[in-house]
Amino acid sequence: MLTLLLVMQLAVPDSIYSTPGLRRLISEASVANREAPVALAGYRARLETDIAIMFRADIDQQRQLIAPQEHAEQLEQVETNLNWQRSGAEEQRVIGYRSQTLGASISLLSVLRQPWALPTLYGERLRFIDIEDSRNKPADSTGTTASQKTIIAIHPLADDRDSVYKFTGGDTTVTLHLAGREIHIVRVHVEPRVVPKGGVFIFRGDVDLDADRKQIVRMRGEFAIIQAHPSWRTRLLSSAFQTIAFADLINGEVGEKYWLPTYQRLEIHVRSKLATDFTPVVRIITRFRDHEVIGPDDPPLVFTDTGSSRQKLSYAPSDSVNAFRAWSAEIGAAATDVVASDFDDVAPEEWRTRGAPRLDWYAQHTTDVFRFNRVEGLYTGVAAMYRFRDAVPGLAVAGRAGWVWAEGTARGGVNARLVRDQWRGSARVQRALASTNDFVPTLDGDATLGALIATIDDIDYVDRWQATVAAARKFGRTGAGLVSFEIGPGYDQTVSRNVTHGLFNRNPPFRRNRIAENGGYMREFIGLDFHPNVSGELLEPGIGMGISYTRGDGAIRWQRIDSRLIARHVDGPMTYFSRLEGATVFGGVPPQQVIELGAHEGLPGYGYKQFAGNRGALFSAGLLYNLPLLRAPLRYKLLVLPNVAPTIGASLQAGWADVTSQAARDAIGSWGYRIDRRTGQPLRGADGLPLAASRPTDGIRSTGTIFLSLFGGAIGFGLSRPLDHSAPWQFAIGSGVL
Numbered sequence: 001m002l003t004l005l006l007v008m009q010l011a012v013p014d015s016i017y018s019t020p021g022l023r024r025l026i027s028e029a030s031v032a033n034r035e036a037p038v039a040l041a042g043y044r045a046r047l048e049t050d051i052a053i054m055f056r057a058d059i060d061q062q063r064q065l066i067a068p069q070e071h072a073e074q075l076e077q078v079e080t081n082l083n084w085q086r087s088g089a090e091e092q093r094v095i096g097y098r099s100q101t102l103g104a105s106i107s108l109l110s111v112l113r114q115p116w117a118l119p120t121l122y123g124e125r126l127r128f129i130d131i132e133d134s135r136n137k138p139a140d141s142t143g144t145t146a147s148q149k150t151i152i153a154i155h156p157l158a159d160d161r162d163s164v165y166k167f168t169g170g171d172t173t174v175t176l177h178l179a180g181r182e183i184h185i186v187r188v189h190v191e192p193r194v195v196p197k198g199g200v201f202i203f204r205g206d207v208d209l210d211a212d213r214k215q216i217v218r219m220r221g222e223f224a225i226i227q228a229h230p231s232w233r234t235r236l237l238s239s240a241f242q243t244i245a246f247a248d249l250i251n252g253e254v255g256e257k258y259w260l261p262t263y264q265r266l267e268i269h270v271r272s273k274l275a276t277d278f279t280p281v282v283r284i285i286t287r288f289r290d291h292e293v294i295g296p297d298d299p300p301l302v303f304t305d306t307g308s309s310r311q312k313l314s315y316a317p318s319d320s321v322n323a324f325r326a327w328s329a330e331i332g333a334a335a336t337d338v339v340a341s342d343f344d345d346v347a348p349e350e351w352r353t354r355g356a357p358r359l360d361w362y363a364q365h366t367t368d369v370f371r372f373n374r375v376e377g378l379y380t381g382v383a384a385m386y387r388f389r390d391a392v393p394g395l396a397v398a399g400r401a402g403w404v405w406a407e408g409t410a411r412g413g414v415n416a417r418l419v420r421d422q423w424r425g426s427a428r429v430q431r432a433l434a435s436t437n438d439f440v441p442t443l444d445g446d447a448t449l450g451a452l453i454a455t456i457d458d459i460d461y462v463d464r465w466q467a468t469v470a471a472a473r474k475f476g477r478t479g480a481g482l483v484s485f486e487i488g489p490g491y492d493q494t495v496s497r498n499v500t501h502g503l504f505n506r507n508p509p510f511r512r513n514r515i516a517e518n519g520g521y522m523r524e525f526i527g528l529d530f531h532p533n534v535s536g537e538l539l540e541p542g543i544g545m546g547i548s549y550t551r552g553d554g555a556i557r558w559q560r561i562d563s564r565l566i567a568r569h570v571d572g573p574m575t576y577f578s579r580l581e582g583a584t585v586f587g588g589v590p591p592q593q594v595i596e597l598g599a600h601e602g603l604p605g606y607g608y609k610q611f612a613g614n615r616g617a618l619f620s621a622g623l624l625y626n627l628p629l630l631r632a633p634l635r636y637k638l639l640v641l642p643n644v645a646p647t648i649g650a651s652l653q654a655g656w657a658d659v660t661s662q663a664a665r666d667a668i669g670s671w672g673y674r675i676d677r678r679t680g681q682p683l684r685g686a687d688g689l690p691l692a693a694s695r696p697t698d699g700i701r702s703t704g705t706i707f708l709s710l711f712g713g714a715i716g717f718g719l720s721r722p723l724d725h726s727a728p729w730q731f732a733i734g735s736g737v738l
Contacts, residue, residue, distance in 0.1 A: 042085030052335035084119035096324030321632035377406025508677030519555030536566035536579035557588035612694035613657035614664035622651035
């Protein structure tokens with residue numbers, strides 16, 4: 001009988017460890033990581049952290065293979081000194097701070113109430129982010145307190161790991177060469193094995209171990225609370241929105257003895273099935289440097305008054321923070337050098353790029369299921385996505401279909417996309433309401449919110465049928481470059497305004513939609529892009545550029561070249577930014593290809609698409625100087641606001657549009673006259689004649705602005721005036737750069 005039982009045990013696979021060797025490895029690593037080495041009494045280090053709020057936006061929804069790019073909405077950079085000792089005492093002290101933001105906001109330090117840096121990866125439990133003060137609060141079964149959220153996770157190497165986790169891998173070895181030595185790294189994959197009744201905070205992902213010393217070199221994966229029986233409210237909310245926490249924790253060898261943190265990336269994503277290309281992200285990236293190890297015989301570390309908390313986030317005096325200048329990196333450089341999709345392989349199963357094929361009712365854009373504009377009125381639809389995943393890695397097919405209530409017609413499409421390493425391929429068939437706007441600001445989305453609430457719709461549309469095949473390839477060391485090609489037939493049809501107003505602000509009504517030329521064509525496109533995420537209008541630093549050539553052959557004919565050059569750079573207290581875009585159309589100029597400029601496109605002080613031509617350019621540039629005043633964040637009890645940081649600056653906006661062909665004159669003339677939206681009558685000039693809907697600029701039109709901004713650009717006050725003709729200064733107030 002004993003022999004039979006032994007045979008049965010050997011025949012049944014281990015449900016926790018994929019191999020006996022892996023069981024031994026994890027057991028040895030658990031002992032080695034249970035607590036910090038005795039010789040490591042503590043350490044101090046300098047930390048520089050980028051804290052960012054990121055969002056996604058399309059640079060061109062008409063192009064298939066330019067994925068939505070991430071842009072920074074708020075940036076904070078924090079310099080801290082970290083003291084940690086083996087007893088568990090830890091202090092992260094803020095000694096430098098600066099911020100940039102696009103609008104009124106609070107500092108994320110308001111919720112980061114305790115140290116966000118993980119001083120070591122040793123121990124039985126692993127802290128993700130403390131976001132509230134936990135003193136004198138009893139912990140519940142998840143390891144959190146009444147005033148905390150997602151704090152303590154069961155460590156994959158904890159003594160009680162077998163009650164939660166299962167382990168695979170352990171047979172992949174990478175060799176690092178450091179100072180003439182070889183260090184062998186083994187990767188282990190960790191997954192939750194059971195779901196405890198009360199729920200627990202867990203880690204799911206990969207753990208890299210020093211194969212010789214069994215120390216953790218890296219942990220990368222998802223942190224999540226799993227529950228056996230989530231409430232109906234939790235299930236309902238997660239069906240539309242999910243909040244997912246990720247971490248990439250990298251250790252480096254210090255003194256050839258200890259693996260201590262050198263880089264930590266913590267992220268919180270909000271993902272929605274209603275818009276998979278919409279992923280707001282809170283990103284915290286910390287780089288450690290200047291480690292100083294404290295031994296048992298060295299003088300102990302000096303902490304400020306830590307009270308009853310073993311972990312403390314403290315602040316140096318305001319005058320010290322105001323005087324800090326020793327930044328090692330440009331604000332936002334670390335946060336914008338990575339993307340949210342880096343974690344797709346360790347995301348929850350439904351968002352993961354690997355696994356069994358699955359069909360989901362996903363919409364890539366919210367507008368795939370709901371939108372409102374002056375042509376369609378209300379559009380309602382459904383969208384789904386079938387991802388082949390392991391069956392055909394990188395292949396997905398998405399479809400959408402809906403009804404346009406004001407027009408009484410259907411629109412939708414099907415798109416198949418294949419991604420393989422640096423290559424992308426796509427095939428699409430669709431009928432869409434396409435925008436004809438030029439030089440669209442990065443923050444501009446569809447018109448739904450403004451149109452529905454305030455009767456504002458500054459987009460002109462064309463009904464476009466398309467079938468397109470596309471291919472693209474990334475290039476460059478970081479994959480920042482992209483060359484792409486598209487070809488396929490299309491058909492454009494003009495559309496009219498079908499609704500006159502939204503829910504409120506009914507007068508004036510919507511503008512009339514500008515007419516387009518009807519007809520079919522074969523469209524070819526080739527483009528070259530470099531750092532397309534750099535917008536110039538927002539906060540991400542760097543240089544971006546692009547150039548493309550498009551042509552149409554058929555009943556509608558045109559050729560078009562578009563180009564852009566964008567830059568933003570922070571150098572100490574100075575910030576420089578510029579954006580230059582240009583386009584030219586030749587070989588035929590249908591109205592939907594005419595280049596249009598006005599206030600909405602970046603020429604303040606001028607009318608709606610007041611200027612047009614078959615050649616055009618738009619330029620903006622600015623210089624900001626951060627005064628050496630009030631640079632410390634403002635703290636009042638639990639609230640932290642960005643520093644006042646008064647900044648003076650100047651900016652220039654200029655535009656040019658020209659007509660060089662009769663076809664362009666005819667196209668612009670087809671739009672008729674500028675209409676008074678309230679009366680419906682043509683607007684007239686000083687000579688009593690009707691004003692053309694659009695016309696060439698007759699030279700360069702420009703506007704200059706001088707301003708003072710506060711709170712990292714959250715609010716600004718300025719004076720603006722045209723520079724191309726005599727006019728009085730005008731007062732302006734707004735957010736960001738005026």
